[in-house]
Amino acid sequence: xxxxxxxxxxxxxxxxxxxxxxxxxxxxxxxxxxxxxxxxxxxxxxxxxxxxxxxxxxxxxxxxxxxxxxxxxxxxxxxxxxxxxxxxxxxxxxxxxxxxxxxxxxxxxxxxxxxxxxxxxxxxxxxxxxxxxxxxxxxxxxxxxxxxxxxxxxxxxxxxxxxxxxxxxxxxx
Numbered sequence: 001x002x003x004x005x006x007x008x009x010x011x012x013x014x015x016x017x018x019x020x021x022x023x024x025x026x027x028x029x030x031x032x033x034x035x036x037x038x039x040x041x042x043x044x045x046x047x048x049x050x051x052x053x054x055x056x057x058x059x060x061x062x063x064x065x066x067x068x069x070x071x072x073x074x075x076x077x078x079x080x081x082x083x084x085x086x087x088x089x090x091x092x093x094x095x096x097x098x099x100x101x102x103x104x105x106x107x108x109x110x111x112x113x114x115x116x117x118x119x120x121x122x123x124x125x126x127x128x129x130x131x132x133x134x135x136x137x138x139x140x141x142x143x144x145x146x147x148x149x150x151x152x153x154x155x156x157x158x159x160x161x162x163x164x165x166x167x168x169x170x171x172x173x
Contacts, residue, residue, distance in 0.1 A: 004103060006110040009061040009073065014046045016070035024093045030132050058088065058120050062110055064103045071098040074107040076115065087123035108142050115171045122172045129154060130163035144169045
C-alpha cells in the first residue's frame, strides 16, 4: 500500500469518483440512500460538483489512488452561512475490496492536514452510522470526539435501527 497517492481530485476523476460512490451505496450498509433509491447522476453533474468544490477555498475533495485507480475519496464541504463558516462536514468512502488497509486513515490524515493549514477552518464534523464500528474506531484514533447522537435516526429494517453518531475534531484551538 506504500504506492498509494493521496491527492486533490480533478475533473478527470469524476467518473471513478461517481462509480465508487455508486458501488459503496449499492452495498446498502453505510449511507442514507439504499440501492433501490439510487439514480446515477449524470457525469456532467458530477463534474460540476467537483468543480464547485475546487473553486471554494473552504472545501476540498481528495482521492486515494493506486496505479491510476481511485480506491477511495474524502470530501470536506462547508456552509456559506457566516456563523458556520469556520467548520464543515466530511464524507469519506473506500471501496469494499480496499478497506482495512489504512486507506481511510491516509485520506483522513491528509484532510486534517489540509484543514489545519486552511486559515478559515477550525472544526471538522461528521456523522456516521452507529453500526459502522470500524469507521468510528478510525475517527476516534484520529482525535474525533462524539458530540451527540440522533437516536434511531436510520431505519435499517422493520425492527433494526442505527443511531447517527455525530463527531468532531477541532483543528485550531
